[in-house]
Amino acid sequence: MAEENEPQEAPEAPAPDELEQLHALVQALNAENSELKDQRLRALAELENTRRRAEREKQDASQFAVTRFARDMLTVADNFSRALKACPPELRDAADPQVKGVIDGVEVTERQLLTTLEQHGVKIIDTTDAKFDPNLHQAVAEVPGEGKPAGSIVHVIQTGYTINGRLLRPAMVTVARKEDTTPTVDQQA
Template sequence: MTEETTPETGRPDQTADTAAAAEPAAVSPEARIVELEEELARLKDQALRALAEGENIRRRAEREKEEAGKYAVASLARDLVSVADNLHRAIAAAPAADARDETLANILTGVEATERELLAAFERRGISKLEPMGQKFDPNLHEAVFEVPGTGQPAGTVVQVLQAGFTIHDRLLRPAMVGVAKGDDTATKVDTTA
């Protein structure tokens, strides 16, 4: 091989060698097909993953929107629950309706109607009052304040309700404050003499 020199520099001409090196080696058509199929599979996988991610985001947004609609009133409901408690206390504290005192009877009737209307409004919004009397204590719904011995009830049974609890749809808004039966020690002892 003869070296050619460039007239400007007098150095050997390397463009011919560089051009030959820059040309890709001849790739067989089968190898090129395999390469393109692998790239196609990779791109399909990326596209499927992007579609799945988009669907997950859409579902999550729908779920969050639904929950926001369901539970948006939770803060207001917590405040109104104490109003329901006060109405219930007012009704319980009123003396027995005396036929001679028509004014007191009318006030009591109005307070009872207000309580019924408030509880009906709660029901329309998915807010339910918990009535745990006689039920087994559930730490997810109840708050045990004290134990009552000698009730004749199984241990852990709600025997007194101090404050009603409330749920909003499937979530606890406020736990019921309760007194639970204390287990009778004699009933729980096992006879070991046999």
């Protein structure tokens, strides 16, 4: 019990050089700790970015995997449309019942094809009273406006389509050109 009551000796105070060394060591360890924390945070951020990118690529792949197939199917839709345009309504009305049946079958098949394409994200680009948009349309010619303002779509040569909001095929169109308002030499006389 005597040991408990004996006064304990105070530890020796470190020498000033030792204090400086310890202080430098603490600063070095703090700096290394900060650097390691920064590296860890950067690695976590990079991992999260990679995860997001992979998820986005997976989603894009699933949404646009059918793009090539859909583009090929547009040729079939174009052929149905051409076949129906080749037989004007007045000829259809005068045709035999069997021919009318075939034409009706082609119309139904075309509608069914377009509906199926739409169910899979393929949509027709609406060109009704539209202005030319180089992101959606391909201008093949500039023509007189026929009363439409310059830059308006005058005629659709080939229907355009998007797939899940992304361009699948541009609409081939003719565009109203700006009317020349300067008088010619003949008009001045």
